Amino acid sequence: MVKSTPRALKLENLNILIDAVSQKYRTYGPVAKDGENAWEEVKADGELSLGCAATMLPAKHILQPVRLDLYSFKSSGGFQIEEPGFDEKIALFGVSPCDVNAILALDRVFGGRFVDPYYWQRRENALIVASNCTESAEESFCTSWDTGPELYSDYDLLITELADGYLLEVGSQRGKVVVNGLNLPGATQEDLKEKASRLDAARAATKKRLPVPPDDLHQLFEERYDHPIWVPNAEVCFSCGNCTFSCPTCFCFDIRDEVKPSRKEGVRNLEWDSCQLLEFAEVAHHANFRRLRIDRFKHRTIHKLSWMKQQYGLTGCVGCGRCVRWCPSWPVRRGRITSLADPVEIIADMLEPPEKVEGVERPGGVIV
Amino acid sequence: MENPYIVEPAAITSIRQETDETKTYTLKFVERERTLQFTPGQFNMISLLGVGEGAFSITSSPLQKDDFEHTIRLVGNLTRAIDRLAQGDIVGVRGPYGTGWPIDSAKGKDIFIIAGGVGLAPLRGLINLIIERRNDFGVVEIMYGSRKPDELVFTSEYDKWRAAPNISLFLTVDEVPEGFEWTHGRGVVTNLLGLSKIDPANALAFVCGPEIMMRFVARSLTIRGLAEENIFVSLERRMECGMAKCGRCMLGRAYICTDGPVFSYPEVRSLPQNLLAASF
Numbered sequence: 335m336v337k338s339t340p341r342a343l344k345l346e347n348l349n350i351l352i353d354a355v356s357q358k359y360r361t362y363g364p365v366a367k368d369g370e371n372a373w374e375e376v377k378a379d380g381e382l383s384l385g386c387a388a389t390m391l392p393a394k395h396i397l398q399p400v401r402l403d404l405y406s407f408k409s410s411g412g413f414q415i416e417e418p419g420f421d422e423k424i425a426l427f428g429v430s431p432c433d434v435n436a437i438l439a440l441d442r443v444f445g446g447r448f449v450d451p452y453y454w455q456r457r458e459n460a461l462i463v464a465s466n467c468t469e470s471a472e473e474s475f476c477t478s479w480d481t482g483p484e485l486y487s488d489y490d491l492l493i494t495e496l497a498d499g500y501l502l503e504v505g506s507q508r509g510k511v512v513v514n515g516l517n518l519p520g521a522t523q524e525d526l527k528e529k530a531s532r533l534d535a536a537r538a539a540t541k542k543r544l545p546v547p548p549d550d551l552h553q554l555f556e557e558r559y560d561h562p563i564w565v566p567n568a569e570v571c572f573s574c575g576n577c578t579f580s581c582p583t584c585f586c587f588d589i590r591d592e593v594k595p596s597r598k599e600g601v602r603n604l605e606w607d608s609c610q611l612l613e614f615a616e617v618a619h620h621a622n623f624r625r626l627r628i629d630r631f632k633h634r635t636i637h638k639l640s641w642m643k644q645q646y647g648l649t650g651c652v653g654c655g656r657c658v659r660w661c662p663s664w665p666v667r668r669g670r671i672t673s674l675a676d677p678v679e680i681i682a683d684m685l686e687p688p689e690k691v692e693g694v695e696r697p698g699g700v701i702v
Numbered sequence: 703m704e705n706p707y708i709v710e711p712a713a714i715t716s717i718r719q720e721t722d723e724t725k726t727y728t729l730k731f732v733e734r735e736r737t738l739q740f741t742p743g744q745f746n747m748i749s750l751l752g753v754g755e756g757a758f759s760i761t762s763s764p765l766q767k768d769d770f771e772h773t774i775r776l777v778g779n780l781t782r783a784i785d786r787l788a789q790g791d792i793v794g795v796r797g798p799y800g801t802g803w804p805i806d807s808a809k810g811k812d813i814f815i816i817a818g819g820v821g822l823a824p825l826r827g828l829i830n831l832i833i834e835r836r837n838d839f840g841v842v843e844i845m846y847g848s849r850k851p852d853e854l855v856f857t858s859e860y861d862k863w864r865a866a867p868n869i870s871l872f873l874t875v876d877e878v879p880e881g882f883e884w885t886h887g888r889g890v891v892t893n894l895l896g897l898s899k900i901d902p903a904n905a906l907a908f909v910c911g912p913e914i915m916m917r918f919v920a921r922s923l924t925i926r927g928l929a930e931e932n933i934f935v936s937l938e939r940r941m942e943c944g945m946a947k948c949g950r951c952m953l954g955r956a957y958i959c960t961d962g963p964v965f966s967y968p969e970v971r972s973l974p975q976n977l978l979a980a981s982f
Contacts, residue, residue, distance in 0.1 A: 404707050405705075405707070405708065407751045407752070409751055409752065409792075411792065412711050412732060412792045413711060413751050413792065413794065415708055415709070417705060417708070443946075443947065444947060446946065447945075447946075447960070448706045448945035448946070448947065449703065449704070449706070450706075450945075450947055451703040451704070451705050451706075454703060455703060559974055585947070585949060586948060586949030586950065587942065587943075587947070587948050587949070588942055588948070588950075589707075589755060589942040589943065589948070590754070591751060591752050591753060591754055591755075593752040597752050600751065600752050602707075602751065607948075607949075607950075609949065609952075614940075614950065615939065615940055615950065616940065617777075617778070617939075617940050618777035618778030618779075618781070619777060619778070623939055623940070623975070624975065629975055632974070632975075633952070633975070636954075637952070640955075641952075641954060641955035644955045645955055645957075
């Protein structure tokens with residue numbers, strides 16, 4: 335990855351930039367909604383809620399909508415297919431570093447040998463206005479993965495909040511085009527120093543850490559795939575899918591056909607799905623390759639923390655903490671109430687000596 | 703940007719009834735002269751627009767250039783709709799996808815082809831390819847089991863297979879209906895290995911069937927002295943895309959659709975959540 339040479343500018347307020355971006359792009363950002371933050375279209379006067387993985391859902395659904403039309407079809411003897419157009423230029427305004435890293439992982443999933451045009455036509459034209467995190471949420475552990483609180487590359491524009499405005503760094507030609515003509519003053523050495531000290535403070539404030547180095551996870555899960563602690567954990571999993579829907583790197587989907595009553599025309603669409611749901615791996619005759627909750631629980635956990643790295647070379651967990659926050663099951667572990675989905679807690683579970691796990695006489699797979 | 707989700711229309715040019723529930727469909731692309739380039743063991747995604755799409759192995763030989771075949775058993779919604787199709791009807795096709803049987807490494811070697819039920823489907827193209835290129839390969843023993851005699855597929859080709867030099871076909875079924883004349887084996891397919899004359903030191907095995915059957919076949923073959931890395935199996939999982947995107951067919955770190963469906967036995971043993979897994 336080429337490290338971009340930042341051109342640092344000083345920005346008085348964000349409205350100037352939102353205005354400039356939304357003239358060229360349909361602009362989405364984290365906006366307060368129903369007591370949470372959501373990725374919504376931002377107008378120039380909109381109030382952004384920037385911050386550490388501030389939104390309930392990550393920005394992935396702007397690039398890969400929850401539901402999208404692959405194509406419409408008409409059949410009469412043979413069939414005709416009509417593809418939807420892609421001409422929208424979108425901007426993601428205020429993406430946190432962890433979420434930018436998650437987008438890089440999605441780039442590999444939807445790229446590769448078979449390039450997914452639905453994702454890539456949006457992605458290719460998208461403007462990434464990233465926002466460094468000057469504070470740290472309790473659930474986040476990005477420093478363990480080096481996916482935050484600071485972003486070093488892969489942005490078009492990067493903002494960092496300062497005491498008297500924002501530092502604005504330009505990371506690409508596309509970003510440059512947006513800020514050209516704004517006549518922004520250059521940032522001073524003091525501004526750059528302030529950025530560094532604020533991000534150091536955010537790093538120091540990120541107390542939550544993986545208990546082992548990321549490179550050791552592969553071996554840990556391989557060796558402890560049958561660790562007895564999976565059993566009590568899976569038994570208190572609701573199999574609701576929150577951890578996967580809120581995960582910025584989860585990408586699984588379903589393809590379904592919707593037909594008009596004539597059955598002669600319809601739409602084939604793609605919709606997010608989750609490996610945590612019972613039906614995910616079900617086939618004909620209700621045979622199910624992942625019927626047991628423990629298998630689904632293990633699959634999600636190990637895929638995020640180990641297998642995705644093996645598949646794509648990038649981590650499947652960026653430490654945003656959304657799964658920690660949105661998991662509805664909070665068992666007591668090590669004397670504390672913890673989020674069941676919390677990767678840090680699960681890894682700590684794995685490190686418990688297997689022989690010390692008590693009361694696991696159940697076969698470990700009775701719960702569907 | 704090219705769209706790999708788009709299906710191409712292909713017409714059904716003939717249908718052969720294999721069993722009560724299974725038919726072989728010959729397909730030909732409608733809109734252009736296109737030869738499907740594939741290796742036996744690979745699959746296509748077949749669509750009935752408005753019903754759905756599924757992964758089906760290609761069952762013809764790759765040397766059959768004008769058209770290609772799929773052998774499909776009626777098991778669910780999509781296959782029920784496919785079962786109702788007639789000659790001349792159009793389906794949507796995209797593919798081929800996945801890994802095929804490692805034919806190049808089988809050259810000059812003896813080959814076990816071991817299948818259970820409709821698991822013979824992804825191996826049938828290989829058998830016919832071997833017959834067409836008979837001198838490239840050594841002795842071939844096909845060992846095929848099904849539940850009942852009337853569930854055996856590709857029966858119309860058995861005479862041709864038996865007539866080819868150095869190919870043996872051994873059959874076995876779990877149960878024979880009363881009054882049915884059956885001169886072949888009874889019981890599980892591993893029983894047939896006792897009839898083998900192949901030297902495992904210079905052989906490969908290609909296996910497809912239910913996972914539990916493949917587990918025992920692989921074990922029996924290794925006991926006979928076949929090296930684990932010379933055993934290849936074909937797995938199946940639900941798939942939506944065939945292109946390692948939808949995540950559905952994932953088995954540990956492997957995608958059945960692109961890393962498989964044909965895997966070497968040691969590869970499958972290293973993956974979790976399947977009946978051949980080492981930790982099972």
